[in-house]
Amino acid sequence: MAWSMSLSLLAFSLRLTSACPQLHKRQGVNSTVPEENRFWAYEASYDWGRLNPEWELCQTGTQQSPIPLRLDQGLSRFHTLSFDYPNTSTGDVHNWGYGPATTFLGENGASVTELPSARFDENNVDETVYLASWHIHAPADHTVQGDRSKAELHLVHADAQGKERAVLAIRIDPGNSDSRFFRQLPPFIGFNSTGESRPNTEMNMNLALDEINRFSDFWSYKGSLTSPPCTEGLRWFVARNIMFVSDEQMQAILKVSTFSARAEQEVWRHDINSD
Numbered sequence: 715m716a717w718s719m720s721l722s723l724l725a726f727s728l729r730l731t732s733a734c735p736q737l738h739k740r741q742g743v744n745s746t747v748p749e750e751n752r753f754w755a756y757e758a759s760y761d762w763g764r765l766n767p768e769w770e771l772c773q774t775g776t777q778q779s780p781i782p783l784r785l786d787q788g789l790s791r792f793h794t795l796s797f798d799y800p801n802t803s804t805g806d807v808h809n810w811g812y813g814p815a816t817t818f819l820g821e822n823g824a825s826v827t828e829l830p831s832a833r834f835d836e837n838n839v840d841e842t843v844y845l846a847s848w849h850i851h852a853p854a855d856h857t858v859q860g861d862r863s864k865a866e867l868h869l870v871h872a873d874a875q876g877k878e879r880a881v882l883a884i885r886i887d888p889g890n891s892d893s894r895f896f897r898q899l900p901p902f903i904g905f906n907s908t909g910e911s912r913p914n915t916e917m918n919m920n921l922a923l924d925e926i927n928r929f930s931d932f933w934s935y936k937g938s939l940t941s942p943p944c945t946e947g948l949r950w951f952v953a954r955n956i957m958f959v960s961d962e963q964m965q966a967i968l969k970v971s972t973f974s975a976r977a978e979q980e981v982w983r984h985d986i987n988s989d
């Protein structure tokens with residue numbers, strides 16, 4: 715589907731939930747179907763660029779995501795990042811085909827600019843982006859010092875036109891206590907990829923931010939969608955702090971998750987931690 719299609723249209727028609735899946739359902743490569751209709755699979759992410767000419771960036775792009783992160787890259791010093799999230803957001807909780815997810819855009823008729831907002835600057839230009847959805851990958855997309863967390867939460871932000879613009883990534887691992895963010899959500903049991911969902915679920919997205927000290931420290935880089943068509947022009951923020959959940963919460967996430975980590979990409983023109 716076309717990248718230029720507005721997020722709101724997609725949200726209504728397909729319940730698109732993320733910057734990563736352009737296709738919503740889990741799909742495998744089937745070489746007997748016409749080239750332009752071939753499907754992709756995370757297990758075969760090395761060859762996405764060859765499956766469809768429109769996915770060439772997956773093979774040739776200079777700012778592909780995810781990338782390996784290291785402490786000696788430092789942390790972002792150039793970008794401000796601030797949040798204006800209300801304490802109650804209403805979303806449709808479901809499984810995006812690979813794990814737990816929530817869509818805010820379109821829920822109760824919400825338009826993009828009514829959604830929780832965040833601000834950052836790129837090349838000294840202030841931008842405001844809006845939280846359209848979140849979803850979870852398992853295992854994590856981004857490694858730090860070669861270490862891969864068990865899962866990664868992506869807060870997908872769109873610009874005022876509804877185009878995906880920034881993804882805020884939070885790594886998730888088991889720790890000693892419950893995560894308040896996850897405790898407020900309905901149980902994920904039954905939230906498999908068959909389409910069950912809980913519309914109009916209220917949640918406090920500030921709880922997710924609070925658990926990683928509101929992105930006090932982060933890596934930032936110029937990246938892409940992590941699935942075909944691998945479109946570039948997205949700003950990534952990866953929190954240094956890990957969100958810790960209880961063993962039971964971790965298991966509940968993993969139980970409804972399917973492998974969804976794209977192979978890490980070579981660092982190239984990502985301008986890590988600078989603009």
Ligand SMILES: *[C@@H]1O[C@H](CO)[C@@H](O)[C@H](O)[C@H]1NC(C)=O
Pocket residue numbers: 744746747
């Ligand atoms: C591949 O696609 C063809 C044509 O749509 C279909 O008949 C076939 O069953 C598919 N094969 C697999 C393994 O999904």
Ligand SMILES: *[C@@H]1O[C@H](CO)[C@@H](O)[C@H](O)[C@H]1NC(C)=O
Pocket residue numbers: 799800801920
């Ligand atoms: C959200 O709740 C916290 C206390 O839990 C409060 O400090 C904060 O001002 C509230 N934010 C908004 C936007 O209402």
Ligand SMILES: *[C@@H]1O[C@H](CO)[C@@H](O)[C@H](O)[C@H]1NC(C)=O
Pocket residue numbers: 904905906907908910
């Ligand atoms: C998926 O969820 C539906 C509805 O709760 C349930 O009937 C079905 O058995 C589940 N499928 C799997 C594979 O867990």
Ligand SMILES: [Zn+2]
Pocket residue numbers: 732733734735849851868940
């Ligand atoms: Zn994602």
